[in-house]
Amino acid sequence: MRVHVALLMTAVLAAGCAGGPSSTTDESTPPLPTPAAATPSTGAFSPTDIAWLQLTAAMTQRLIPVLDLVPTQTTDPTWHGLAARVQASNRADLARSHDLLGEAGAPTTNPHEGHDMPGMITADELAALRSTTGKAFQRLLATHLRAHLAQAVKIAAAEQRAGVHPDTTALAAAVIRAGDGDLARLDQLDRPPATPRPT
Template identity: 85%
Template sequence: MRVHVALLMTAMLVAGCAGGPSSTTDDAAPQAPAPTAASPTAGAFSPTDIAWLQLTAAMTQRLLPVLDLVPSHTSDPTWRRLATQVQASARADLTRSRDLLNEAGAPTTNPHEGHDMPGMITADELAALRSASGKTFQRLLAAHLRAHLAQAVKIAAAEQRAGVHPATTALAAAVIRAGDDDLARLDQLDRPATPPAT
């Protein structure tokens, strides 16, 4: 069962990295990056741990420019406060992820650079946010923030189940707690639409 969960985690972490829907052949299927053998502590990290840390760092790097826009694009104090809270958690998670990757001896380059994956804002979406303000900006921000937080919690839960490195799974638990709290705050500001009753 643990092997099965680990394989699911690896597949989820690399989904979308092989160039989109056209990359469906077996030989094009991406592999989770392996720890660097030269590092004396690399053996304590599994490929799933490394893959999750790299994806978490990449997702956070995409989120921070969005949060940086908030003070200049909305005057609503509640949205500004939410952005500040999410930003503080995101920066702490990014720092911790990088520290753990360094401890694992993993490559310092971002293997997800240029990839548009679930929970990651695209360049076009960021441009749309930059040109919006007020209620329109808040609506776009809510959608992107909700997608990011939900995906971050989802993959962190998978890391908790399938990861082996204690500090990495502890970070995953922290990401889940912060993500759930931030989603609850977001829902108070921007209730997601409920489907009509049938």
């Protein structure tokens, strides 16, 4: 699997599994479910396609517990709305990734379990978010969400360039569109207040 991740990352950026398993793992990370039956698509899957599907699924699994915290850690309805939007699109993408992995005959287990990679929320970062509320939580959330979205867009662009399976590259295009939109919304929401002009 590390070879497949390297193929994907070499196509775009030098990243992948950062070292070995992390010393801490988050037990609340949802397990990979068995893929649902999917309508078969045309074309064969390349190692890059499978590596991207597995990596993007692993990243999303780390993000969802963070988004689950938003309703209890902040009362700001704009952050609630953004989190709900990001979570809905990511859950849909995760389900589609699982469908495609099932179609490819790839393992349903998470090959990145316990690995901390760019864009992934670590167990320590999740713990910090759980112990923070209000504006401090929003600032931390913005940092981690921006890192996740930027990395998700970056590796999806790699899949678009190097992938061969049409439905997988189409999913990558959808991830890019949603990620770019969410990054723009995040920038609007997390913009520092304007400095009053001197009178």
